Amino acid sequence: EAGVTQFPSHSVIEKGQTVTLRCDPISGHDNLYWYRRVMGKEIKFLLHFVKESKQDESGMPNNRFLAERTGGTYSTLKVQPAELEDSGVYFCASSQELGLAGQFFGPGTRLTVL
Amino acid sequence: RKEVEQDPGPFNVPEGATVAFNCTYSNSASQSFFWYRQDCRKEPKLLMSVYSSGNEDGRFTAQLNRASQYISLLIRDSKLSDSATYLCVVNRLNYGQNFVFGPGTRLSVLP
Numbered sequence: 001e002a003g004v005t006q007f008p009s010h011s012v013i014e015k016g017q018t019v020t021l022r023c024d025p026i027s028g029h030d031n032l033y034w035y036r037r038v039m040g041k042e043i044k045f046l047l048h049f050v051k052e053s054k055q056d057e058s059g060m061p062n063n064r065f066l067a068e069r070t071g072g073t074y075s076t077l078k079v080q081p082a083e084l085e086d087s088g089v090y091f092c093a094s095s096q097e098l099g100l101a102g103q104f105f106g107p108g109t110r111l112t113v114l
Numbered sequence: 115r116k117e118v119e120q121d122p123g124p125f126n127v128p129e130g131a132t133v134a135f136n137c138t139y140s141n142s143a144s145q146s147f148f149w150y151r152q153d154c155r156k157e158p159k160l161l162m163s164v165y166s167s168g169n170e171d172g173r174f175t176a177q178l179n180r181a182s183q184y185i186s187l188l189i190r191d192s193k194l195s196d197s198a199t200y201l202c203v204v205n206r207l208n209y210g211q212n213f214v215f216g217p218g219t220r221l222s223v224l225p
Contacts (some may be wrong), residue, residue, distance in 0.1 A: 033213070042116075043158070043201070043215040056212055091157060100161035102148045102203075103213070 006065050006092050012112045018080040020098065021109045023092030025074070031095045033103060034067060038088040049075060050088035082113045116142055118216035120202050124220045131192050135219050137185040137202030144214075146205040147178055149187045151198040152218065158201055161187075194221045 005024045025032045034046040042074050046065070047057035051072035060067070064083070070074040078085055089110050093103035120137045127133050139147075147164040162169065164176040164185055175188040185202055202216035 035213075035215075042118075042217040045212050045214065048212070058212065102150070102163055105157035105159065107157050 004031050004092055004094050004104055006090075006106040006109050008043070008109060009107065010110045010112075012060045012114065013082055014114050016085055018078065019082055019111060021077045021079075021092075021111070023075045023077070023091050023106055025092070025094030026096075026104055029094035029096050029104075031097075031103075032069060033093045033095075034075070034077055035091040035093065037091065037108075038085070043091065046077075079111075082111075084113050087111055087113045115140060117214050118174050118202055118204050118219070120200075121219045122217075123179075123219035124222060125219065126224060127161070127192055128224050129194060131223075132188065132190050133185040133192055133221060134189075135202075135221075137187075137216055139183050139185070139202075139204045140213075141206055141214075142183060144183075144204045144206050148203040148205075149176060149186050150176075150203055152201055153198050158203075158215075161200070177224040184211040189221075192221075194223050196225060197221055197223045220223060 007022045011019050030051050032049040037044050045059040047067055048055045049069045052069050065103045066078045089108040091108045092106040095103045119121050137146045138192040149161040150158040151161045162171050162176050164178045168177045173190045177186045199218040199220045201218045206212050
């Protein structure tokens with residue numbers, strides 16, 4: 001069974017540019033999550049989708065970040081315009097069940113904003 | 115104070131040693147608990163869920179003390195391949211599916 005995949009694996013952009021990250025969850029997983037790890041800090045929750053609906057977006061840092069999951073399959077996370085402090089590793093995870101089951105993570109996208 | 119705190123580490127232990135990781139959480143409404151491991155520059159991978167009665171998976175034993183809001187992970191007979199960062203993760207179910215990660219404790223198992 002294929003795991004969670006993310007694209008691109010690395011992205012280097014300049015401040016003010018736009019970047020779109022993509023996540024393909026494990027097939028059949030209704031729950032999809034975005035996380036971010038800024039250098040030297042712990043992994044932080046950004047948001048949670050159940051199918052195409054945003055269940056919890058309390059972790060989104062500001063309105064420069066837009067996440068979508070049209071059709072309830074893959075998800076995109078757009079950063080526009082990117083700032084220096086957006087640099088970090090963006091992880092996507094998916095799970096079949098709420099709550100008690102753990103999540104399966106993708107390999108992450110390493111974003112560098114110059 | 116961070117919502118989930120862990121031993122700062124790093125832990126450097128010889129092969130075959132027993133090592134214990136500690137984790138505390140501040141939100142008493144937390145409902146589910148996990149240990150993940152993360153290898154350098156890789157994604158976190160689920161190691162085990164932590165149940166109230168405690169649970170064991172081979173060389174790994176996890177314990178939960180809800181009264182003390184404390185979680186532990188014990189690794190027996192450590193192997194070189196156990197070298198990684200161990201992350202304590204807590205799910206505040208009452209606040210949605212918002213998983214909170216601890217900062218992690220790095221383990222190096224030495225030959």
